[in-house]
Amino acid sequence: MKKHIRIIHPAINADSLGGRFRQFENEQLKISFTCLDYGPDILASRLGVALATPDTCAKAKEAEREGVDALVIDCMGDVGCHEARESVSIPVLGPYETSLHVAGLLGHSIGVATMVDEVIGIMEIMAKQFGTGDKLAAIRAIQMSVAEMEADPGLRDQRLVEVSEQLVKIDGAGVVILGCAEMQGAEKRVSAFLAERGVNVPIIEPVSTTIMIAAALVDAGLTHSKQSFPEPRINQIAGYDKLAGLIRGSDRWNK
Amino acid sequence: MKKHIRIIHPAINADSLGGRFRQFENEQLKISFTCLDYGPDILASRLGVALATPDTCAKAKEAEREGVDALVIDCMGDVGCHEARESVSIPVLGPYETSLHVAGLLGHSIGVATMVDEVIGIMEIMAKQFGTGDKLAAIRAIQMSVAEMEADPGLRDQRLVEVSEQLVKIDGAGVVILGCAEMQGAEKRVSAFLAERGVNVPIIEPVSTTIMIAAALVDAGLTHSKQSFPEPRINQIAGYDKLAGLIRGSDRWNK
Amino acid sequence: MKKHIRIIHPAINADSLGGRFRQFENEQLKISFTCLDYGPDILASRLGVALATPDTCAKAKEAEREGVDALVIDCMGDVGCHEARESVSIPVLGPYETSLHVAGLLGHSIGVATMVDEVIGIMEIMAKQFGTGDKLAAIRAIQMSVAEMEADPGLRDQRLVEVSEQLVKIDGAGVVILGCAEMQGAEKRVSAFLAERGVNVPIIEPVSTTIMIAAALVDAGLTHSKQSFPEPRINQIAGYDKLAGLIRGSDRWNK
Amino acid sequence: MKKHIRIIHPAINADSLGGRFRQFENEQLKISFTCLDYGPDILASRLGVALATPDTCAKAKEAEREGVDALVIDCMGDVGCHEARESVSIPVLGPYETSLHVAGLLGHSIGVATMVDEVIGIMEIMAKQFGTGDKLAAIRAIQMSVAEMEADPGLRDQRLVEVSEQLVKIDGAGVVILGCAEMQGAEKRVSAFLAERGVNVPIIEPVSTTIMIAAALVDAGLTHSKQSFPEPRINQIAGYDKLAGLIRGSDRWNK
Amino acid sequence: MKKHIRIIHPAINADSLGGRFRQFENEQLKISFTCLDYGPDILASRLGVALATPDTCAKAKEAEREGVDALVIDCMGDVGCHEARESVSIPVLGPYETSLHVAGLLGHSIGVATMVDEVIGIMEIMAKQFGTGDKLAAIRAIQMSVAEMEADPGLRDQRLVEVSEQLVKIDGAGVVILGCAEMQGAEKRVSAFLAERGVNVPIIEPVSTTIMIAAALVDAGLTHSKQSFPEPRINQIAGYDKLAGLIRGSDRWNK
């Protein structure tokens, strides 16, 4: 049975990012993509995440109504992932939480190579919150913004190799997670360069890995716990106009 | 110097709740109150919290512009507290995080008496996230909704006494936090009833305690770390109409 | 591309157990099964595990030579899983470590319903070792041996329902793992009975779930870390006769 | 209502240190100061702390009899703080425990800049004991004794700036605590120098911060838990002559 | 070579307690006993412990001068143990810290059967401080004071059996520590009664076990770390009269 997985990119103006996922489609797997109509263009702050969460939940409800089998958030901040789980019954997976668990399955301690220093603190707190902080060796930044990575992918890969080597040799990591959804595509080159330097560790690209895990959960007939993510109870929403209507969407939790 | 503390109740339709705080005003302390214009009426879900966060941040910026000295969130979900810290420089305190730290100062292990079972999981995760999980003995629910507590405050107090006694005698708590902002006013009766049963532990009413701590931080000249809560970078917000304008408010983080 | 997953049951005299896995085969997934030629018939002790490990490693090497894509151990003791990872490069997954990570993805805290009290201690230590102990709410036993479960599956299911309900209601679990490979098949009935009682939590059957995750890792091109599981160096093995030869198998680690 | 807070410096020959606290007095706050009659002159050892504890408890009882509202220990070893809590009912706060909790409220991870290496071990153990070890990023020493800091406050400030920068940039601290009561007065200069280098973190001066928190607890009507700090039962004390009499002081715990 | 171990009972009026230790003497082991001249008669409070510490240190220095090989504190509060380590170079062992480590060597999780509820909190904190909290399953009280245990040893043993069984069956303990030095002599009867009920766990009597470990450390040529327990620096002690002189004793740390 063909599974349908929807990728939600939790920011506006991001339609062009959907093309990256076509490569994962096959006879068993249909992949569709959406980004937000309502929300911010940049996510790397708590406020950005908060502004992106309502429409992410609306997009999740829309996907469930359309018969999608599972949802994957296309951002390492796992934006709206746990909130959306309250509203839908199909699996919703965030790439950070998922890749931390997959990394835990593959090796003894985990390194994360992220963009910039300012997200390290929040990523450490999230790892604790996910119950995976115990295996986290270190998070190191390559000190490049999304724009800089797009402008110079070669430099991005070189920095990823350097930082990954530090994560393994200095911090003792046995597995490395690429800590930003915009690093997709670098994993094979980084892995090859590291192998040349005698460093053989799995390099996890979080979003593509999360797609595979989402498909596995569908095959296993599993979804998140309604005990842990109970249905929200809200009677009235003021001031979100169309968005409020979309979030309600069905009459599930809106009396 | 008179300090001005603003209470933000992070839900709509809550103007009537402001009266509770007048009793804390004195020559040194001015207290003002606001609730939300945009957001949900009920908060006890991750989605409710997400919908309440944007206007909480807008209200925080407004307060800072008006010269308020510190902000206190009037909800045990600490709704929007860390997000607002990114946008303003005056102290913003949530009653759950604050009362967990105060409880840690007063005794060896902490019990929380909350409303209903369904919030226990998220409150445990929040305590870990705040770095205070180590001292948390247990969270127990009195099994009453906000509406039920309002309808029968006598029953609420009786249940609080029973649950507090269990927290102390079964779970070993040395301090008890009233785990919902709507339990305000019960602390003295609960404390007296417990003392009659030979149980002498501090009963912390979170919001009033947080007001006192906020005033102390102002006196000490301290506010939250901009290293931990850096300024958000967002270029564009779609679909929040007036709310988006309010969040930007000043031109601080909006280029 | 069709994936080939081999199930290794790490005990002797267990050929009849292979039939259970045929149901998971499809156009994308070939499943083969083997049990041990050398080792014990019962595994529920550290000694039993030690005696089962060498031939499990031999069977893993054999599978890798035959072009199998991934290996799944058919025992909640994850017998020989980490040892076999040293010798082969294809993914090797144990159902206990895997289902703890999957459970962590689906809910806030994890309950395990196992057979008998005497394995609880070792299962708790293993969860710590896997770095997942932080999310483990409790392990409870249904107090039935493998033989008793086989003799009375109805009683087994009834006990599983009772114990699962305790894990959720008393211990706060949001997800329940069936803690023994011999409970396979019970998950749907247990889940349905629990739903009737108003308890809606995912019930994870570990071995089938692990098969799906193994397939996902193959799809994602991921395997365990050679940094964490380096190639063993042994020059000589005395007294394992044929078994020693099988373990060497290829000349990979045997100089 | 004017609050009266007493500072106890837990060493002998320290009368001259009281002047530092006059700046914190105002219409709401009376501050008095005492040092010990019986005990050691230097505290930086477990033995020094043990010798200072009895008279600290005697001074605490004396203060309670005199109607003082709260007590603050003037030493980062929190000398006698928990012992005195057994004997009195007014709040007793140590600056190390208090500033760790305040730092936890203001940022994600905490750095401490202390005097010399030899106190780091005991300060790490104390942070664990207080339940705040989880948020402690690192403790670093400026390698100056109290005498050296007094002789060259400029060098002290320079070293504090250097060490604070290391705590933030290398250890990831978001808040810095000045780890010795003798660093009082440096906080503003250190903060300004750090800001020039682009490091914006709160610098907590522990004793003055603890005075503000003590006043807040008085305002909130809170004191430590008698469940956690029960009344001591001692029938007879040999060999402490006058000191023993002072400790008994009232007939509260001395039958 | 005959080893000489000195037992220090850290309270006054306790000379009669020394006889208990004669049974452990043999050709290899000389045991001497002392109690305090200066200090309290009852220890079960932080204040009691503080008042007992100075003379415990004096007795430790006296023992070292007399050529004693190792010291054992005769109280589960490990009174003065870490303070005395600063002043002497021979091993000083407390029975609580030592028995927690021995219990950790013998089984997976540790139960402690103590006297009364009011010491449980402080014993839990001490276990964390010793780095052994991770293995502590639970501490339960038999609800008898020292006086009551002396008056009715039969009842004491019966309660110990009941509480030990709860520690094993409810809390999952694999080893039980008798949590008070006054329970010495009960270990064999408790062990036998438990065996009759099918509960086979080691029952550790802390003081006698600590004597054996102290002898082992002497044989291994090991003592505590001066890095962790550095020499105290104190110039002057006021008001301890004779006791101050005894603590200085030699001129080791007193300039």
Add this chain to the structure above:
Amino acid sequence: MKKHIRIIHPAINADSLGGRFRQFENEQLKISFTCLDYGPDILASRLGVALATPDTCAKAKEAEREGVDALVIDCMGDVGCHEARESVSIPVLGPYETSLHVAGLLGHSIGVATMVDEVIGIMEIMAKQFGTGDKLAAIRAIQMSVAEMEADPGLRDQRLVEVSEQLVKIDGAGVVILGCAEMQGAEKRVSAFLAERGVNVPIIEPVSTTIMIAAALVDAGLTHSKQSFPEPRINQIAGYDKLAGLIRGSDRWNK
């Protein structure tokens, strides 16, 4: 009463290693030595450990039948230690678990100086499993194999001094464990060299220290918990020929 302790070296071809232990014999202590007949020659891998475990258990049963009082494993991998505890009632101690507990008794944090980087990961996991991970400061490798240490003991000692100094000065260790059984004999020289550099920490040689602790447990009448290490139940073992017979040995666990 003379105690008889048997050292089991868990590898083949190691008879020559027994001579090292004669120095510990005296009137109270008889020491005998055995190595394996069946198993690998090199242990530094999980597979090596698995292949060594069965005959280690057989040797343990043999020793118990011969009236030996306690067993010590001669390898820092604690090979077969917990498995053998299931089969015998006399104490079985591994040097890694034992020296971690002894180190915990002697200082605040523990450093381990091991051979090569590749064993660090597994040693960290073992420390967590033993419940002692909390006190482990760091494990550092001297980067020499067993063969290289044997070829150049002077270089080994020099590297141990360097690495021990790093463990103390950089990682904050207060105690250092020699992390390989082949470092025996270096402890005094390393200790002396470190003292010359002003570093005074206990250097624990694990196997000799474990012998002393084993003797202490015999004197204290203590052995491991049968609750934690229950008797194995195995009906049939295939393919271990003579070894299987030896493991059964008596009819204790073999029905």
